[in-house]
Amino acid sequence: DIVMTQSPDSLAVSLGERATINCKSSQSVLYTSNNKNYLAWYQQKPGQPPKLLIYWASTRESGVPDRFSGSGSGTDFTLTISSLQAEDVAVYYCQQYYTTPPYTFGQGTKLEIK
């Protein structure tokens, strides 16, 4: 199985500042035939189900604010929130869908306000 490792486990950022969350896969999730990275990001607020933010490592889901962006390729990926808002407090997960199921998630990164 592909192991997804996120860093840091928790993060405190001031309002309006940039937040950066990293995700590393144990093997490449870049499918060379279509040059796409099979990597998604989710946001989960307390008491709610996860919400899809980004797929193909950098494509924002419809309705997701443009302060959220994804980058990276191969085995190393980053979710960036350019200007942290209070409503962004949540746990963030990366997920690979490169293999046939079962897919795998990172352990999560808890984002708080400093």
Next chain:
Amino acid sequence: EVQLLESGGGLVQPGGSLSLSCAASGFTFSSYAMHWVRQAPGKGLEYVSAISTNGDRTYYANSVKGRFTISRDNSKNTLYLQMGSLRGEDVAVYYCARDGCSGGGCYGWFDAWGQGILVTVSS
């Protein structure tokens, strides 16, 4: 509006069985692969199982293989998870989720989630 509504959770004794359902609405259910993902209390997300659009292919995490069975009834727009030989480590909120699609293909991200249903295993 896409909606997924899980039901069937509750308390079961160790070694017991439980069946979860996920009623789908607001989209063409038969066109989407579907998934179950769980979350133990205070923990992260764990992938459980997947089923293809017509049910001919199923996939399981090693942790549930041989104990859980995923199925679907496209005529009822419903996804199921039959859980057996339940253990303490199966305690979790179970979410059903829809496969994400783009550009005419579907690939394995999850673009819609139910609210989740709690399964508790205890004597």
